[in-house]
Amino acid sequence: MLKTEGVVLKELRYRDTSKILSVYTKKYGKIAVMARGAYRPKSQIIANTQPFSYNEYQLYRGKNFFYLNQGDIIDSFYSIRERIERVTYGYYMLELIDKSIPEEQENEKLFNLLIKGLTVLSSLENDYLKFIVAYELKFISFLGYKPYLDKCVLCGSFNKNNIKFSIYEGGIICDNCFVTDPFSIQVNKEIYEGMCGLLYTSLEKISDVIISNDSLYKIHEMIVEYILYNIDRKKFNSLNLIKSLQ
Template sequence: MLVKSEGIVLREVKFEDTNKILTIFSRKYGKVNAISRGVLRPRSPLLASSQVFAYSDYTFFKGKSFYHINQGDIIDSFYDIRKNMNRLLYSSYVLELVESSIVEEEPNEKLFKLLIKALSVLSQMNTGFLKFIISFEIKYISFIGYRPCLDKCVLCGNEINEPMRFSKRHGGVVCKNCFSIENFNEPMDFAMLKYLELLLFTSLDDLENLKIPKDIMFKLQDLMVKYILTCLEKNKFCTLEFIKSIQNNGGI
């Protein structure tokens, strides 16, 4: 039986001589693994829709182990992402985040729309990548069910005053009375809290006018990555490690 859905290619792997196995985040069916047969032959009609970042309208046939792509009509290739190293690296990190959390054949409409918005904005960006990524991270982790508690102590529910910390394990701000209860705390202050809330509620395409001190952005990025890794039970994100290695060597 043929099924149809919009989808975004998160990953591609060559399979045999002329085929690819694609990991696609589809709007209707969540994450699917699909074979794109003959795509590596010259003038294949599936070429554009079988590349990483491709956002297409797919027609699938569901087999025993894989979906098989019968047709792929490109909606947006996000080609401009490839014109800038920062765009490419941070877009690749966004795809890695999404692939790390979505479940096979379990749709997530909010996350799907967020990913499209993120790739669309990133394809036109030249500056402000760190601010963008933190905003994406806090929205992303909220859309997969781990929105952090920022308006009260996550442990006792009391009003937050400084000093405060952030619990990676419980997902929220911790008041000073609960420091001894929670050992998995990260540094947090009112400035970080204020800007994190702003980044959560500001649209990805409205971040340009949001001014955040660089030192706070570095702290928030470190905090968000640690929190996401804890939620997903991962040790690292390969793309982010690669970005850091390039930055340490003065590459970007």
């Protein structure tokens, strides 16, 4: 029997009464968990097998799946479901994890970021876009692709009068280096300072970072491209809903 904390990322119905879950766990990374009987009306594990649900799980390892033996709820994050913005951004956070990491690759830092993110989100009243941009920047950093913002990633120049962000090089580049990446994206002072601020400010304190919605949206679009490039994916499905909210 294995014990670990975990958050349900996704549920899929299996046959009449069972579910196959994608669960992000602290000890084993992302795993597929068979929850037998989760759809039975009087099932004891209904609350433990819904997206966002954060539990202490007892599992055993089978041939193709882990099997759920028992779940003790730590936080259902129920209040995420009380507001359309929270649930929409929340599903995007789950999809980010689900699509970005291979199975059974443990990353405790990323796990803690997810828990912290869901905790902050569950009582967030405004600043949703600012929150998600800060989350994205931290997420991609903890995944191992921290954007290089200190100086030109190519030549090391500190001159920031005229800079672009290069998705392919993973950081800012100076005007002497623009030719290296013709697809790099112009970054003005507000965008640059916003990125630095949101990367290094903790999620509870993002209201300290002053930035316009327009600049936030530009960072969001750029960082989504940067994440997709690094995880080798084409798109996130949950982003369509976020767009319609904006």
